[in-house]
Amino acid sequence: MKLLPLAALSTAAALLAGCATAPPAGPRIDTTLSARSQSDRIKYIIIHYTVSDLPRSIKILTQQEVSAHYLLTDTEQPFFYTLVDESRQANHAGLSSWKIYNQLNSASIGIEIVNPGFVETPQGRVYAPFPPAQIDQLILLLKQIVARHDIKPENILGHNDIAPQRKQDPGPMFPWKRLADAGLVAWPEASRVAARLPLFQQQLPDVAWFQRKLAQHGYAVPQTGELDQATRNVMVVFQSKYRQSLYDGVPDAESAAILDVLTSPVPVMAIPPTVMPQPQPAPGTLPTE
Template sequence: MKIVPLLAVAALLAGCATVPSPDAPRLDHSLSARGQSDRIKYVILHYTVSDTPRSVKTLTTTDVSAHYLLTDTEQPFFYTLVDESRQSNHAGISSWKIYNQLNSASIGIEIVNPGFKETAEGRVYAPFSQAQIDQLIVLLKDIVKRHNIAPGNILGHNDIAPQRKQDPGPLFPWKQLADAGLITWPESSRVLARVPGYLQQLPEVAWFQRKLAEVGYAVPQNGELDQATRNVISVFQTKYRPSLYDGTPDAETAALLDVLTSPLPVAPAPSPEGR
């Protein structure tokens, strides 16, 4: 006998729950503007300079954060620390092409890696495990697909902050990302074909500065081989020529820049008569 009154009360409460608050805005979601784009334009890769437990602590209990943290465990996996819809504090003072302060337009991925140590023979960087790179490529492909990330917009922290950052360093295997179709890579045959010409006549520093800016780097445009320019050249070399990244504007670096900024022309579609 008590079931009917209880059902009636439940129905009444359910009905009340659907009544909008008088203070709530009246929203119509039936329209969508043409002039819009995804907030996420870039993916920025970092190393943590720490092990997994300390990396977790740093990225969850301080003001520094990242959307994802890739562990260095035997079977690496990702901690999701910040939802992609929200901004994380991973890029800091940064610049790439027309964007500054890339936190607001990027996804940050931290990879557990000790970074480097100074030795009597110089700075020695720690390698990344292949298992980590395999997992990273899977995640990057997913992010690229969901946010339509351009190949030139998967970057290292050093790319967007070349005056103060080294990560992910010269041992990060960017070529594997290129082979997976994730980033643009200068075709080796075209680079080799250009090297002899640049060995005979190396461009002036101003040329290197213009080309680096065309790629996306924030670099001085003063025609001088100052320390800031050397830093940017060194960062470029760690990605595309990691065997030597001393910041010297040499012939191979010129050839790499030339090819990267001179894409092959797209062949025109055949005419109906030529089919």
């Protein structure tokens, strides 16, 4: 028998050992560290209506290019369909912007509500209301999403807020005030609006003022100083959210007061220092210096 050299035996043993050990399934990753500078990808919640009945809404949102994370039914006892996981992007916002963000699909959760939208009548456009039971369910879901992603109240928006030139949803019948009462969205304090109203009734700001304030609030609005159609469209969206009794797109004193309150920080009252009582001298003695 011919014996193999020691080096050959070592090489053979190494090869056999390699065959017995499976190759690594992926890169070696250490997860013990975490960067301080990071934030949740989700920063916005966008609310829509479907302008369709439930069966057609399901078909559109599951089989076509548009999608949403949640679909709220209009059944007697409304409930949600989960259509896209919150960790993934849904295609619901389209061409959109709010403050410094554009293309909000990548930074938002979309919620579609089954609602017929509006019909055109000889008296004008008539919007459909939202049943209270739907809004009850919506508020419950919004509170959960806000808790998961730390969404700021000013970042719960309508589709028309982020695309005022082409979208109307969720429309002037959507009860934003109910969301405000639930602590979910920012809302102008009525007493502050009333205090500012006489000032704007005496002298209405020019269009440039409205354009600057609307942009400060978050809207994409032209800064032309002219009441062009694009500016009127933004005014309609703003009024249909915060003053649903009249949303004609005309800058007026009440709209100015509401807008001024929304874009002005609440003044912080200075707390006067506590004055400690001075000790009084005993009867018959002189006060010391």
